[in-house]
Amino acid sequence: MDVLIVLVFISLVLVVGGLIFLFRTLKEGDSEHADRLSLLPLAKDDLAEGDNLNSQSKPKENS
Amino acid sequence: MSASVQTKHVVYDDGIVRAFTLASLIFGVVGMLVGVIIAAQLSFWQANFGISWLSFGRLRPLHTNAAIFAFVGNAIFAGVYYSTQRLLKTRLASDFLSWLHFWGWQAIIAAAAITYPLGLTQGKEYAELIWPIDLAVVVVWVVFAINFFWTLGKRNEKNLYVAIWFYISTIVTIAVLYIVNNLQLPTSLVHSYPIFAGVQDALVQWWYGHNAVGFFLTTPLLGLMYYFMPKAAERPVYSYRLSIVHFWALIFVYIWAGPHHLLYTALPDWAQSLGMIFSVMLWAPSWGGMLNGLLTLRGAWDKLRTDPVIKFYVVAITFYGMSTFEGPLLSVKSVSALAHYTDWIIGHVHGGTLGWNGFLVAGIIYWMVPRLYGTKLFSKGLAEAHFWIGTLGMLLYVVSMWVGGVSNGLFWRALGPDGFLQYPDFIEGLRALRFLFLMRLVGGTLYLTGFLIMTVNIFMTVARGKAVNVETDVVGFEKTPGPNTWKLIAGAPMVYSAIVIALSILLGVSGVITSAAVLAAGAVVVVAAILGIGVTRQGQGTTWHRFLEGKPLAFTIIALVAILIGGLVEIVPLVMIRSEVPMMTNAEGVMVESPFTQQPYSPLELAGRDIYIREGCYTCHSQQIRPFRHETLRYGEYSRAEEFRYDHPFQWGSKRIGPDLARVGGKYANLWHYLHMNDPRSTSPDSNMPAYMHLMTRQVSTDMMMARMEVQTKVGVPYTDEDIKSAGPNILSQGTLIADDLLTQGVPIDPQSEMVAMIAYLQRLGRGPQAITAEEPVATSEVN
Structure with a gap:
């Protein structure tokens, strides 16, 4: 039974902590940074499939 | 724009990516072919042709090592080098180191392919390489690490994307695991004895073995998933914040789970319990990562119908989810009691390697190779054929192993009405598995067939394309003020984490009354940490983790600390104890080892x-x-x-x-x-x-x-x-x-x-x- 008390207690702490964290994050609204980083893999820094190049290079703009 | 920020012209080194990709394909065929041969030997013992170096015991390490380190390993290096250059907007630091890494790794694989059939082995699973090759692995890994961290140092993108975090954790953790598990004293050029023995050796080995799965077959591939899935889906990752939680929770928890391979053995019970508990906990971050990967396809599920790359990714991530559910399940003591030593474990392992590793690598190769050669994939139809044949093969393989494992486990434990074994002859159980062994052979052969189709498809694609190194103009980043590396390491989240970990350890060794106080203190610290980290700004509206993402050294040190804690807590006490050795009082009243204890071998x-x-x-x-x-x-x-x-x-x-x-x-x-x-x-x-x-x-x-x-x-x-x-x-x-x-x-x-x-x-x-x-x-x- 001891272990059940420990488990329930830890679970409640995590749930309460998680809710506090969630509401604080929503209130801060600071998701621009994450948005910018998550776009990194989508940069046009590789060839599109089927680009049959004669030269060895294809310069691309990268912001 | 500041004067210090300049536009730079960068030519990516895609040659090294091509080399690792093609090596992965070739060794994939070899590794899987050896797997099919040993699967055949289980059904037809004559399949070793009476040749000692083709026997099951010698070829099985060749199969596992070829699949893990040659096939998946080469694919990891290809994907890491491709994505790292693009995520950091810079060319790899050193062409010489890149090629030294490539040829060094292939030489190690060739050495393994020669030594294993000759019976030159350490006799530890997935760590069978003899000591001179171990030294070569360490040297080549250091070369890889220098090249990678040097590239981080000359990057043109300040913040490290989540994929890079996973690569960092892979590099530091594999180095630690490999060195500790291979501490040995040579007796000759081809033989050695490990410094650990018995229980200690078992714990160190499975700490290594489990985390070889965790940090060689999982973390680098999760990094690749976080890069290549958004690429193929043309969508950003579902939740960047979830990836932060996923990363830190996974690497911290994973390292503790090794003892689940030793449940109900002579390993001390506390170590077994730790292994079981952390294995169950591992389910949460694993599924967080799986969901993050799958949900990246939101709004793009239609691609699943038409794009073979997406098909491979979705099945791979689904198998990741299945394996990371099954792993914690098998780590529960009562389930392990049934499943351990049976084919259920083999089914679980192959669900992970064939499904998660094999299909993710296949998707990456199908996506990458046409772009590396400036052409289209030779045949989408062949890729579709590979997908369906491979999936069917996997299902046959895994299901037959599940059925075989569970039935064999039940067979071994069956007691008759008299309380004695119902099936005392072990061979009866083996006879019952014959059909399932055949199904496994058919499944493995189908998977290999699919892989051969991919190999042909890719080599045809290469033949009709032309090697291309992408060039691009990038803009460097401006150095902004912020806390230095050491201030970040001593930051509030680290302090809070240290307190919670210390309290948790105290909880493990304290009595009931003390436990209540420790729990209360822990609750206060957790809530304070969540509130505190949220409001603690390190200046200019930037959070601690955002700064950390721009500081590779601090990031690496903290990741290293995170993975060291579990290993230290489990291994150090076990190496120090002597309580397992029977003692007795001699005639002089001095405690000495009992003469009836174990004696050395003749x-x-x-x-x-x-x-x-x-x-x-x-x-x-x-x-x-x-x-x-x-x-x-x-x-x-x-x-x-x-x-x-x-x-x-x-x-x-x-x-x-x-x-x-x-x-x-x-x-x-x-x-x-x-x-x-x-x-x-x-x-x-x-x-x-x-x-x-x-x-x-x-x-x-x-x-x-x-x-x-x-x-x-x-x-x-x-x-x-x-x-x-x-x-x-x-x-x-x-x-x-x-x-x-x-x-x-x-x-x-x-x-x-x-x-x-x-x-x-x-x-x-x-x-x-x-x-x-x-x-x-x-x-x-x-x-x-």
Whole structure:
């Protein structure tokens, strides 16, 4: 039974902590940074499939 | 724009990516082909053609190592080099190091392919490479690390994307695991003994083995998933914030889970419980990552119909989810009691490697190769064929192993109404698996067929394209003020984490009343941390983790600390303890080791043990009897930790294709062992064990055994100088006892042959020399 008390207690702490964290994050609204980083893999820094190049290079703009 | 920020022209090194990709394909075919061959040997023992270096025990390490380190390893390096350059907007730091890494890794693979069939092995699963090759692995890994971190240093993107975090954790963790698990003393250029023995060696090995799965087959591939999935889906990752939680939770928790491979063994119970608890906890971050990967496809699920790359990714991530559910399930003690040593584990492992690793790599290669060669994929139809044939193969393989594993586990534990074993003959269980072994062979062959189709498709794509190195203009980043590396490491989240971890450890060792206080303190700290980290700004509205993403050194140090904690907490106490050794008070009232405790192996038995390791017997036979009635009835008294104290390395095994051998000593006559190793079917009809006739023609070298005993003393085995000096006569006298016994039954044999050494070792298993009389062996009447 001891272990059940420990488990329930830890679970409640995590749930309460998680809710506090969630509401604080929503209130801060600071998701621009994450948005910018998550776009990194989508940069046009590789060839599109089927680009049959004669030269060895294809310069691309990268912001 | 500041004057310090400049536009730079960058040419990516895609040549190294192409090289690793093609190497991955070639070694993938080899590794899977060897897998099919050994699967065939399970059904048809003749499939080794009577050649010792094609036997199951020698080829199985070749299959596992080729699949893990050659196929997946080369694919990881290809993907890491491709994505790192683009995520950091810079070329790899050194072309020389890149190619040194490539050729060094291929040389290691070639060396493994030669040494394993020759029986040159350490006898530890997934760590079989002999010490000179281990040194080469360390050197090549350091080359990779220097090249990677040097590239981080010259990057043109300040913040490190989540994929890079996973690569960092892979590099530092594999270095730690590999070095610690391979601490060994050489006895010759091709042989060594690990410094750890028995229980300690088992814990270190499975700390390594489990985390080789975690940090070689999981974290780098998760990094690749976080890069290549958004690429193919043309969508950003579902939740960047979730990826932060996913990363830190996964690497911290994963490292603790190793002992789940040793449940109900002689490993101390506290270590087993830690392994089980952290394995169950691992489910949460694993599924967080899986959902993050799958939900990246939101709004793009239509691609699943048309794009084979997405198909491979979705099935791969789904298999990741299945495996990371199954892993925690199998780590629950009562489930492990049924599943351990059975094919369920093999099914679980292959769900991960064939499904998660194999299909993710396939998707990446299908996506990357056309772009690396400036052309289109040769045939989408062939890619579709690969997908469906491979999926069917996987399902056949995994389902047959699940069914075989569960039924075999139930078979072993079945007791009759009289309370005794319902199926006392082990071979009956093997007979019941025959059909499922065939299904496994068919499934594996189908998977290999799909892979061959991909290989042809990719090489045709390469043939019609032209190697292209992408060039691009990038804008560097401006250095912004912020906390330095050491301030970040001593930041609030680290302090809070340290307090919570310390309280958790205290909780583990405290009593009930103290526990309540510790829990209350822990709750306060957790809530304070969540509130505190949220409001603690490190200046300019930037959070601690955002700064950390721009500081590779701080990030690496914190990741290293996160993975070290679990290993230290589990391994250090176990290496220090001596409580497993029976003690007694002598005539002077001083506590000394009991004389009835385990004694070192005789030189001939040690030689036999080394042969047992060389032949890979541990791939089919365990040496660990668990404390269950059905096991003690079948094999004898359950195993105790002190029995293995001189076992360098431990040989507990992880699979029972054959029966446990921990107490086989004295169970059968010498003649039985002789007949069994010459022709296993003569004593055990329907056995699928290979014959070991070559042991008859090879002799034990006295000089070699003296050198090995000398090294054994350095790792803690109490051989005296006299023991070592008299090794030659000792080998001859013990061998002659066995040879004379065989001669009385019409079998002439060289007393110094490897066959005699192997018999001496097997007859010793489960018994100290004090329990063996001079008239050994006693049982000569039965040969079945």
